[in-house]
Structures are given as C-alpha cells and as structure tokens.
Amino acid sequence: MKLALYFTFPYPNRESFIRFFHGSLNHKYDYLELGIPTEFPYYDGPIIRKTHKSAGENYSENLLRETVKEAISKKRKVYTLVYYNHFKKDRKDFLQNLKSMGFSGAIVPDLLTDFFPERFELVDAMNEEGLSLIPFFTSSTPDKIIRDVTGRTDDWIYHGLQPSTGIRVPVSTDLMVNRIRSLCPEREIIFGFGINGPEIIHELKASGADGIAVGSSLIPSMETDDMDSFHREIHMLEEGVYGE
Amino acid sequence: MYKIADEEIIPRRWYNIVPDLPEPLSPPRDHDPEKSSIDLLNKILPKEILRQEFTSSRYEDIPDEVIEQYLQIGRPTPLVRAVNLERILGFRGKIFFKNEGATATGSHKINTALPQAYYARKEGVEEVVTETGAGQWGTATALAATLNNIRSTIFMVRVSYEQKPLRKKIIKLYGGNTYASPSNLTEYGRKVLAKDPGHPGTLGIAISEAVQYALEKGYKYMMGSVENTVITHQSIIGQETRRQLEFMGESADTLIGCVGGGSNFSGFSFPFVESETEMIATAASEVPKFSKGDYKYDLIDTAGIMPELKMFSLGSDFVPPSIYAGGLRYHGAAPALSLLIREGRIKTEEVTEEKSMEAMGIFARTQGIVPAPESSHAIATVIDYCKNPENQGKTVVFNLSGHGLLDLSIIRD
Numbered sequence: 125m126k127l128a129l130y131f132t133f134p135y136p137n138r139e140s141f142i143r144f145f146h147g148s149l150n151h152k153y154d155y156l157e158l159g160i161p162t163e164f165p166y167y168d169g170p171i172i173r174k175t176h177k178s179a180g181e182n183y184s185e186n187l188l189r190e191t192v193k194e195a196i197s198k199k200r201k202v203y204t205l206v207y208y209n210h211f212k213k214d215r216k217d218f219l220q221n222l223k224s225m226g227f228s229g230a231i232v233p234d235l236l237t238d239f240f241p242e243r244f245e246l247v248d249a250m251n252e253e254g255l256s257l258i259p260f261f262t263s264s265t266p267d268k269i270i271r272d273v274t275g276r277t278d279d280w281i282y283h284g285l286q287p288s289t290g291i292r293v294p295v296s297t298d299l300m301v302n303r304i305r306s307l308c309p310e311r312e313i314i315f316g317f318g319i320n321g322p323e324i325i326h327e328l329k330a331s332g333a334d335g336i337a338v339g340s341s342l343i344p345s346m347e348t349d350d351m352d353s354f355h356r357e358i359h360m361l362e363e364g365v366y367g368e
Numbered sequence: 369m370y371k372i373a374d375e376e377i378i379p380r381r382w383y384n385i386v387p388d389l390p391e392p393l394s395p396p397r398d399h400d401p402e403k404s405s406i407d408l409l410n411k412i413l414p415k416e417i418l419r420q421e422f423t424s425s426r427y428e429d430i431p432d433e434v435i436e437q438y439l440q441i442g443r444p445t446p447l448v449r450a451v452n453l454e455r456i457l458g459f460r461g462k463i464f465f466k467n468e469g470a471t472a473t474g475s476h477k478i479n480t481a482l483p484q485a486y487y488a489r490k491e492g493v494e495e496v497v498t499e500t501g502a503g504q505w506g507t508a509t510a511l512a513a514t515l516n517n518i519r520s521t522i523f524m525v526r527v528s529y530e531q532k533p534l535r536k537k538i539i540k541l542y543g544g545n546t547y548a549s550p551s552n553l554t555e556y557g558r559k560v561l562a563k564d565p566g567h568p569g570t571l572g573i574a575i576s577e578a579v580q581y582a583l584e585k586g587y588k589y590m591m592g593s594v595e596n597t598v599i600t601h602q603s604i605i606g607q608e609t610r611r612q613l614e615f616m617g618e619s620a621d622t623l624i625g626c627v628g629g630g631s632n633f634s635g636f637s638f639p640f641v642e643s644e645t646e647m648i649a650t651a652a653s654e655v656p657k658f659s660k661g662d663y664k665y666d667l668i669d670t671a672g673i674m675p676e677l678k679m680f681s682l683g684s685d686f687v688p689p690s691i692y693a694g695g696l697r698y699h700g701a702a703p704a705l706s707l708l709i710r711e712g713r714i715k716t717e718e719v720t721e722e723k724s725m726e727a728m729g730i731f732a733r734t735q736g737i738v739p740a741p742e743s744s745h746a747i748a749t750v751i752d753y754c755k756n757p758e759n760q761g762k763t764v765v766f767n768l769s770g771h772g773l774l775d776l777s778i779i780r781d
C-alpha cells in the first residue's frame with residue numbers, strides 16, 4: 125500500500141510548518157498533498173477547516189515552491205488539494221504556476237459536485253499543462269460519472285471514505301472498495317477522509333485498497349506543537365501501511 | 369384474474385438511486401463551520417440508518433422482520449385501476465393508483481418508520497423522537513415504535529395539535545407521547561416561545577425540537593422525509609408498483625405524485641428512473657418551491673442543527689400559509705429529487721388548494737376513497753393531464769400517498 129500525507133499549507137505558521145514538514149521527511153511516504161488555503165473549505169471536516177484560517181494568514185508562494193522542491197528531491201510526488209474557486213480566474217496562469225513549482229497534479233474536492241459542467245474543461249486544461257487531475261470520488265458519486273471521469277484521466281484516484289474529512293460515520297469498507305474497484309479495475313485507488321487509526325487501515329488493506337491518505341489525525345500534534353506525538357502518529361501510519 | 373401472493377409483490381431489497389444519478393449529489397454541509405453537524409448525526413441516528421444514508425450500494429436487503437411487519441400493516445398496497453374516474457373524465461386511456469392510504473396508519477409514512485424503529489431497537493434504544501406536521505408521520509412513528517417495543521415522543525406543530533385532536537388520540541392509542549411545538553421541553557422551543565408565546569409552530573421548528581430532545585436524552589431521532597435513507601425505504605412503493613403493473617401486463621407512460629419533502633414521490637418514481645416513463649411531481653402553489661425556490665444549500669431544520677442539503681428551497685425561514693395539506697408545507701425537497709428536477713428528468717406542477725379540494729371531491733365521488741389533502745394535489749394534476757387531448761390513450765399511474773379521513777375535521781364545508 126501507499127501512504128499520502130496531507131498538510132494545509134503552511135499550518136500552523138511558516139516556521140512550524142517547515143519543522144513538521146522536515147519531521148515528516150524522516151518517515152516513509154509516497155505522496156505529499158498540500159492544501160492551498162481557502163476561505164470556506166466546506167468539504168473538509170471541522171479539524172481541517174480550522175487549519176485554513178491560519179494557513180491563509182501565513183501563506184507564502186516562495187515557501188510553497190521551496191517545499192515542493194524539497195519534497196521532490198526526497199522522492200515524494202507532490203499534489204495540491206485546491207478548491208475550484210482558485211481556477212475561476214486566470215486559470216492558465218494558476219495551472220502553469222503549479223506546474224512550474226513541480227506539482228504532479230491536483231485534487232479538486234468540489235469539482236464534481238458543485239462545478240460538474242466544468243469538469244472536462246478543467247481536465248483538458250490541466251492535461252495541456254502536464255498536470256493530472258486526481259478524481260475525487262465518494263460513495264455518493266454515481267457509477268456513470270466514475271466511469272466517465274476515470275476514462276478522461278490517468279493518474280491515481282482519491283476515494284473519500286466519509287462524507288467529509290475527520291469524521292466517522294459507519295461505512296462498509298468492503299462494499300465501498302469492491303464497488304470502486306469494479307468500476308475502475310486498472311487504477312490506483314487511495315482512500316482518505318476520516319482515516320485515523322490502525323483498525324481502519326487494516327480493514328482497507330484487507331479489502332484491497334492501494335493506499336491511504338491522512339490529514340486530520342496529524343493536526344492535533346501540530347496544533348499543540350508536539351513533535352513527539354507527530355512522529356508517533358506517522359510511525360503508526362507507516363507500520364499500518366508498509367508493515368506486514 | 370388470480371390473486372398474486374403478497375410475497376411475490378413485496379421486494380426483498382430497497383433501491384437507492386444515488387449510484388444511478390446523472391450527476392453526483394452534493395454532500396451534506398455544515399451550517400456552522402465551527403461544528404460538525406454530520407458528526408452529530410452519529411449521536412441521533414441509528415448506525416444502520418446513517419450507513420444507509422451514505423452508502424454506494426444500489427440495493428439494501430430488507431431485514432426479514434421488517435418484511436414481516438410490512439405484511440402486517442397492509443403491504444403490498446393495492447394498485448387499482450380507477451375506471452370510474454376514467455369514465456367521468458372521458459379519458460381514453462388508463463388511470464391506476466397505488467393506494468398507500470390502505471396501510472394501517474393511512475399513508476406511506478409507515479414504510480420508513482418501521483425500518484427506522486427496527487434499527488433503533490436493535491441498537492438497544494428505548495425511545496425514538498420525531499416531529500409531525502399533518503400528523504401522518506407522527507402516527508406512523510408511534511405505531512412503528514410500538515411494534516418494535518420501544519417508546520415514542522412526537523413534537524406536533526401547534527396548529528395541527530390543536531386542529532387535529534384525532535391524530536393525538538391515535539398516537540396515544542398506539543402508546544406514543546405528543547407535545548405541541550414550540551414547547552417548553554427544549555431550549556429551542558423555549559426560545560421561540562419567549563419571542564412569541566402564541567407561535568403556531570412550523571415543521572422546521574418541530575424538527576429542531578425533536579433533534580434537540582433526542583440529543584439531550586440520548587434517544588434516536590426518526591427522519592420523516594428528505595433524507596436519502598427515507599427515500600430508499602420508500603422505494604418499496606415504486607418497486608411494488610412495477611411488479612403489479614408487470615403482472616397486469618401494463619406499463620406506465622406517466623407517473624404522478626405529490627411533494628412535501630419528496631419521500632412518497634421519490635419512493636414511487638425512482639424505481640422507474642431508468643425507463644422512459646414521464647414523471648410529474650406536484651407541489652402546492654402556496655409552497656412554490658419548484659417555481660420560486662432556488663436550487664441551493666439550505667437548512668432542513670429552522671434551528672440549523674442538522675447539516676445543510678443542496679435542494680430546491682424557499683428558505684428554511686419560509687413560513688408557509690396554512691393549507692389543509694400540512695404535509696406539503698415544507699420549504700425544501702429531497703436532494704436526489706431536486707437534482708432530477710433540475711436536470712429535467714422529472715417535471716413539476718403546482719396546484720392551488722382550491723383545485724386540490726375539487727380533485728378530492730371528484731375522486732371521492734368516483735372511486736369512493738377520501739384522499740389526503742396532500743394526495744389530492746396529485747389527483748388534480750392527473751385530472752388536468754387526462755383532460756389534455758395530447759394524452760389520450762396513455763397509461764397514467766399516480767401515488768395516492770394517504771387517505772384523508774382524519775383530515776376531514778379541519779376542512780370547511
């Protein structure tokens with residue numbers, strides 16, 4: 125399985141973000157997802173939602189560029205998680221900028237629900253710049269949409285386990301994994317939203333998931349500036365993902 | 369014709385339309401960005417109900433115990449050809465109606481009350497809580513709770529509480545407790561009463577009270593409409609209808625039903641969504657959610673405790689005029705239904721109270737059944753439809769969501 129780590133950039137502030145980011149690089153993980161702060165991150169749960177405010181106040185494009193560069197030099201692929209409002213104006217500039225920073229692609233959590241008619245336009249615009257759109261699906265995404273969007277993209281797929289991040293409502297993991305797998309058998313599928321412990325990681329692994337993405341569960345230790353607990357948390361994820 | 373065994377008509381699975389929608393459904397959203405109202409659902413809903421709310425499965429098995437109860441309360445309900453109505457309209461086609469009024473509680477509401485109470489009981493809950501406007505949902509909840517050996521508390525919109533004493537009596541007979549809402553039992557109720565001691569109440573306020581009460585007491589909340597799980601349970605109506613039509617060698621050209629929160633219409637029509645069947649959803653002109661409402665995220669309860677949903681809505685603070693069809697006095701409509709309307713798959717009509725009362729009379733005089741004021745709106749649309757020369761020869765099926773015997777006391781002579 126693969127591991128993707130999510131950080132809202134730069135939470136809680138520039139200096140701490142750099143420390144935690146460097147701390148994370150001591151661990152094994154595959155993908156780095158950087159959330160670009162936005163005013164109303166409505167598809168995120170309350171924990172991540174809170175991070176957008178201080179990240180927004182501390183945002184620095186230069187630091188973002190350096191962060192991506194460093195992650196790439198450490199063999200991580202870097203993606204951004206960005207709400208659609210960032211593409212609304214100067215889309216081409218925005219995409220070219222992402223590309224020049226070294227991003228491999230973007231996850232746009234509100235694209236398929238609130239900007240559905242624009243979906244393929246964005247996919248094409250991203251392809252043109254050499255960026256991949258990582259489709260974001262949930263259990264509420266209809267079969268046909270999954271097939272269509274999968275057919276127009278070729279990187280991995282992000283599947284939300286939960287209606288929003290950091291929340292746990294009951295789901296049947298097996299059913300969910302089997303369904304998305306049967307709709308896109310050839311693709312790498314990474315599960316995120318609400319993953320917070322060894323049990324669910326184990327369950328996903330047993331169901332045949334290709335990886336997990338984790339964000340909310342890293343935030344409390346960043347919020348309290350507790351590096352030890354941050355390391356313990358990622359270590360637990362590493363064990364779950366790469367261990368036996 | 370032989371009588372088909374009831375067991376052959378009742379489906380063994382509920383149908384969930386979400387995986388078959390033409391566009392993704394927008395997920396529920398928190399109203400207050402500081403809080404998670406989705407997480408709150410964990411506290412007030414049975415786990416199984418919450419799982420069904422967000423499932424990707426097209427079908428959900430109906431537990432054997434629920435099937436047994438469905439048979440006990442009168443399922444499958446009859447699908448009847450309304451020959452007399454056809455004659456009086458001079459309609460050269462066929463009209464069928466699915467009679468949900470033939471259930472024990474007199475409407476479709478029992479179809480979801482039974483599984484919700486069943487799952488609550490299975491989780492060891494002693495009491496369920498809900499709101500009711502017209503009284504149909506409260507009645508269904510009280511019976512479903514009793515059949516599952518648990519208690520029920522029902523916040524009834526004050527005007528209905530005062531105008532419909534029979535409803536209270538039936539609920540009491542079933543062993544349920546009713547309170548007029550706004551009440552003094554909850555913080556929200558007290559707040560509303562402090563501002564206006566004579567407040568007549570609304571469904572939105574009653575929902576807020578029921579949710580708060582359930583939270584405070586650790587009971588489970590029962591959802592009467594709008595939510596996806598409810599629509600899934602109500603799919604029993606449309607699935608039965610499909611089979612009954614098949615056995616009769618008929619197929620529907622057009623489906624018609626009324627819309628309050630959207631549960632009876634969606635449950636009736638969604639199992640036909642993949643076919644070419646035309647679908648018409650009728651709302652009340654006094655609650656013009658389709659013609660004057662916006663398709664947007666909005667609250668489902670007035671207090672904003674529950675997550676917001678994307679739907680056609682007149683605004684959660686819209687206070688509908690008091691019409692007989694209490695069940696249609698709701699500002700929004702189920703998200704999947706709203707989406708299919710916006711996509712043009714489902715057409716809409718709006719019918720005035722006057723027209724619906726006319727339709728009630730025509731139906732009573734021709735078919736002998738007193739339709740609920742809500743269902744009378746659907747009948748009005750059926751009548752208009754069948755009078756249109758273009759529609760001659762078609763087969764029209766409508767959902768008679770309930771009977772109106774208990775509503776007659778409020779209707780002016």
Ligand SMILES: Cc1ncc(COP(=O)(O)O)c(C=O)c1O
Binds near residue numbers: 626740
């Ligand atoms: C008989 C009847 N029909 C229709 C409705 C409207 O609700 P829904 O649109 O959820 O079916 C109600 C609601 O109380 C009702 O009692």
